[in-house]
Amino acid sequence: MSRFTRPDWISAQRVQLDSRLALADAVGPQHGVSAQELADLLPNLRSVHAELGRRRASGELGFYQLPGQDITPVLEAANWVRDGFDNFLLVGIGGSSLGPKAAHAALRSPLYNLLSREERGGPRLFLLENIDPVTVSAVLRHLDPARTCVNVVSKSGGTAETAANYLVAREWLEKSVQNPREHLIATTDPANGDLRPLAEREGWRTLPIPPDVGGRFSQLAAVGLLPAAVCGIDIAELLAGAHDMDLRCATPDLDTNPAYRLAALHYLADTRHGKPMAVMMPYADGLRSLADWFVQLWAESLGKERDLSGKIVHTGQTPLPALGASDQHSQVQLFVEGPNDKLITFLRVEHFAEAVQIPSLHGDVGSLAYLGGATLERLLNVEQAATEAVLRERQRPTLRLTVPELNPFAMGQLFFLFEVMTAFAGGLYGINAFDQPGVEHGKRLTYGAFGRAGYPDLMGGGGK
Amino acid sequence: MSRFTRPDWISAQRVQLDSRLALADAVGPQHGVSAQELADLLPNLRSVHAELGRRRASGELGFYQLPGQDITPVLEAANWVRDGFDNFLLVGIGGSSLGPKAAHAALRSPLYNLLSREERGGPRLFLLENIDPVTVSAVLRHLDPARTCVNVVSKSGGTAETAANYLVAREWLEKSVQNPREHLIATTDPANGDLRPLAEREGWRTLPIPPDVGGRFSQLAAVGLLPAAVCGIDIAELLAGAHDMDLRCATPDLDTNPAYRLAALHYLADTRHGKPMAVMMPYADGLRSLADWFVQLWAESLGKERDLSGKIVHTGQTPLPALGASDQHSQVQLFVEGPNDKLITFLRVEHFAEAVQIPSLHGDVGSLAYLGGATLERLLNVEQAATEAVLRERQRPTLRLTVPELNPFAMGQLFFLFEVMTAFAGGLYGINAFDQPGVEHGKRLTYGAFGRAGYPDLMGGGGK
Incomplete structure (x- = not known):
């Protein structure tokens, strides 16, 4: 029997979102999203959901x-x-x-x-x-x-x-x-x-x-x-994970659809709570490149200029990659004490594929002895929780995505989760998340400098 | 005769800053820094310069x-x-x-x-x-x-x-x-x-x-x-580059001291022109890790909470790493069309250590033929100029640091340049650029969870 016919395996392997620390109850009404704001978003949310459904059915949104x-x-x-x-x-x-x-x-x-x-x-x-x-x-x-x-x-x-x-x-x-x-x-x-x-x-x-x-x-x-x-x-498992996430994203209910909930919280954090930056911070080396992939997805999809009845509006939260625990020694000082202008998403891996025990050596050395007997996995995840706790004390909103294990099923879920989140956020911002008109002019300038037929050399001093 | 006794070699190998496209003349007074703002900064600038000099002389700032x-x-x-x-x-x-x-x-x-x-x-x-x-x-x-x-x-x-x-x-x-x-x-x-x-x-x-x-x-x-x-x-050349940069940073004159000029422009962009983000965008794979190093330096040094006569102020621009030309297909859409909230620094390498000629093949294929005969170096640098030109048209301020060649002398200059820039910016913000108090509490929480002597377990459910 394949693992994909076993619902208990699937449910134990699902990526889980915990968004409590992004809410007003946890970090206060200035920096956290309120229940009322989420409720107010419902009509807009339902219409974006319907529109995505319509475009999906018509075959326009091929990634689905x-x-x-x-x-x-x-x-x-x-x-x-x-x-x-x-x-x-x-x-x-x-x-x-x-x-x-x-x-x-x-x-x-x-x-x-x-x-x-x-x-x-x-x-x-x-x-x-x-x-x-x-x-x-x-x-x-x-x-x-x-x-x-x-x-x-x-x-x-x-x-x-x-x-x-x-x-x-x-x-x-x-x-x-x-x-x-x-x-x-x-x-x-x-x-x-x-x-x-x-x-x-x-x-x-x-x-x-x-x-x-x-x-x-x-x-x-x-x-x-x-x-x-x-x-x-195993690419079949990758797609099985994506399919499983698709099933979870079929409802407009923010309590059960993790992609829509992520999109709504990011959108409200950006537009109502002064959070123009979205940090993607995995606590796992293996997910650092996923943060770079997310940066493209979020930046290029939502960073748009839009003509709103004659008024030009510039949309888009700036995504920022980070890595725990390493960035506790780099960016976290800014996240904790600098301007409260970020919504931070932690990606936490519950069980790593390797167990590394820290040995009990140098029992007389204070800054080494206390670590003996622990595992690296435990140290990493305790540090994630500590960083989250410190940010909460400072009223800085955070989200936590828990990944049971780093396997193809999990990665399929994550890719699909962030894609749906981005498509949905595009709807909330009222922009086209699927084009990139801002980079076309730069391409034309390069073509022109290289003498490509049909493109004038606008930069001058060009040629190969 | 060593190359370091030859002033012509040194001057040809110096990193050069071009800041014209960060100024009001190029991108308008809303987004660009004006000559008047730079002039107004002079008294503050002179006192920060004097203070750094005093601390340097007393041996407090060991990096010098x-x-x-x-x-x-x-x-x-x-x-x-x-x-x-x-x-x-x-x-x-x-x-x-x-x-x-x-x-x-x-x-x-x-x-x-x-x-x-x-x-x-x-x-x-x-x-x-x-x-x-x-x-x-x-x-x-x-x-x-x-x-x-x-x-x-x-x-x-x-x-x-x-x-x-x-x-x-x-x-x-x-x-x-x-x-x-x-x-x-x-x-x-x-x-x-x-x-x-x-x-x-x-x-x-x-x-x-x-x-x-x-x-x-x-x-x-x-x-x-x-x-x-x-x-x-060659670490002697690394230090020679740093020493050469130190000589260039000895004056408070913003026209000749590249570190102070970078610091002043970033400070004014952040505090007067709504640019809470600083992008470091090399057009060279080899400098992408330097951008990560800069992220720590800028974030951890300037991201601070400060009590300004009873009012709590949060300082610090958020640094963002990028890479050209790759990020033209990721972040640049956001930089061009999204909110105008970034000051972007390009790092451009004039001569790469390897020459790669693009061959003339497939002369009948329009999207390939125009490239034949050019070099990758030329294509990369034309794309940098094109991106800069597009950003300028959109009133987005940029800076350009030109590196003649990627050698130890250049890297020594860059490390030292950014260190002095950061120390000086700390003075402009009126904060201590050399501590990181915001991450101490997270360390204590981790110690407590692991039962280190003298640290209470404040997170609960701890232990190894």
Whole structure:
């Protein structure tokens, strides 16, 4: 019997939200959200819920469909990579690299690339996710092209940075291997853009990003699933976790829908309680990259300019990544004593995959002896609770998401939770959470400076 | 003749600040700082300058003395590590790991630990900088204790996380090697704390952190110099860069002192122009960790509660790390269209150590062909200029620091520049930039929960 037919297993593995310390009862009415404010939001909330439901049904919001997708093509491609290569080189930027990194960091060894193939459970994973020449040179110099599969990931197929790195990697392949196309996989739109026809003309393997799934909502599409499956992560469990979260997010009831509750509390904290910043602070190294993925999702979806009957309004809370316990020695001083302008979300892992006992040594040394006999897990979680308690004393609102264990089922829940939270928050702000018009002009300026046909050189002094 | 006796070399290698796009002339009086505001700051500025000078002369601000220190003991210790070990394991948190990581990321290969000893130029570098049991297990399982040197770094000698990880690493050493003390180096206060007497009693090697140098200002003390020297970084050039920056920061003249100018512009942006956030956005992978180091420096130094004749004031701009070009596909949409509440500092590298030419391939594919013949360096820097131009059009203030090349001389300048900037900003805000009282209570709560002698268990349900 599969674990997914066992409701007790699922319920024990569910991510839980505790929002009591974000409320007025805990941190006072100036900084905490009141029951009345949540009640006042109900009409708006119901209409956003209905609108999301309508758009979902019409197929506009493709990310909602991803948990139910057929993963056979991804598994087939992953097996081809696992059988044929020692290295998997992902060429992508933004949503095409942040999601894959988040899943990898949470579910594979932090020393993955240093381990033997047997210990790792899959090919090594490298990324070209920026156009830094030092990084690109170092990676290509280190890898053997004959043993490397290059996955070019771009929704539009025309992202400048990904295009540039693809061209460099392509030449690198051509210098050493007979058939570069046998080393290439494209993950891109099924119809649009330049990458799809190029890949099909040359006969590369390809995987689709559904047309109604934007880059930052594509982690549960082939963008994220292929690198995960290549590295031995159980992507069926990832999608099962997302599906389970989808079920929990079907209701507009703020008491049971964790995504809507998170969205409503963030929205009210920002617009009513002077909290223009949202801190995502996991107490687990493996979730630090998830915070970076969340930063893109929250920033790019909600950071918008909007014309409100002639008045220009600028929306969007600024997301801030942090890591416990490390940031207790960096950002927490500011969170505790600086301006009370943040809503902080803790991610806490209840049981880690490894148990590390702190030995009882140096019994005569005061600052060491008291630790003996405890575990690192216990120390980490006590520190999380202590930080939360201190922030509460200072009237600083916090939220706590408890993750029972870091496994694919949990990560699927978290990805989907934050995606629904973001889509719903877009509705509350009354903006389009699925575009990014503010970065288009910068792209045009770059095209112009490089003499791309149809784009004037507006910066001057350009050229290659 | 040493390069440091050649003024032309030095001047060509100096980090340059361009602040024009942070001024009212460029982005308007609402969001930009005016000449009048800078002029009005002069009396305050002169008194902060005089006060820093007084404290420096009295030996209170030890970080100012670090460029002139005798590095012989560090080099000696580094040679001992390089000769005797394959792995260097740094156990430290906050300032004890952020600085070492920043120098390493900027000046060593991004694939350092994957390279051969010859390619690397030194032992492999690992860190235990958090108490995550998965990370700690993975690192200790991977390393051979017989070939590993453990550097325990703690100013106070009593940091709980460092103490816990030290105990775990100590037991790991004891299980496999005859004389654990021959694998240990302590970097700590020369007199205070529990680590110093323990190390001396057992006969470990030790290096000092001067008593008047706090954790986040200790990168140019042995904290940062030892791991740098172990990995083959020229620490004499690092200090030469810091010394050169010190010379440039000797004047209170805002037109020539880049640290004071940065501090003044950030202070005015925060207090007069509604910019509670400071973004540090390098366009170079190697400087991304420097942004994390800056986050601690700025957040922990300036995030303070202050009693202003009976009125409680909360100070501190929230620092935000970013990375170009990657974050053009993540945070930049928010920076461009969201609330105009940030001052953004770009770090731009003029010449990278590697040249990567983008080949002319696929001449018939529109979104690829225009890139052929350019370099990645050029593309990266054109994108930086394009992002800056878009932000300017939207009246968003930015600063640009240009780094001629990523070398130890440049990194020394940057570390020192940001340290002086932070110390000076502390003076402008009228707060103590060198303490962190807000995190002490959380430490006491943790001690109490673990039953440390003298600390009551205030959280309840505690114990190990």
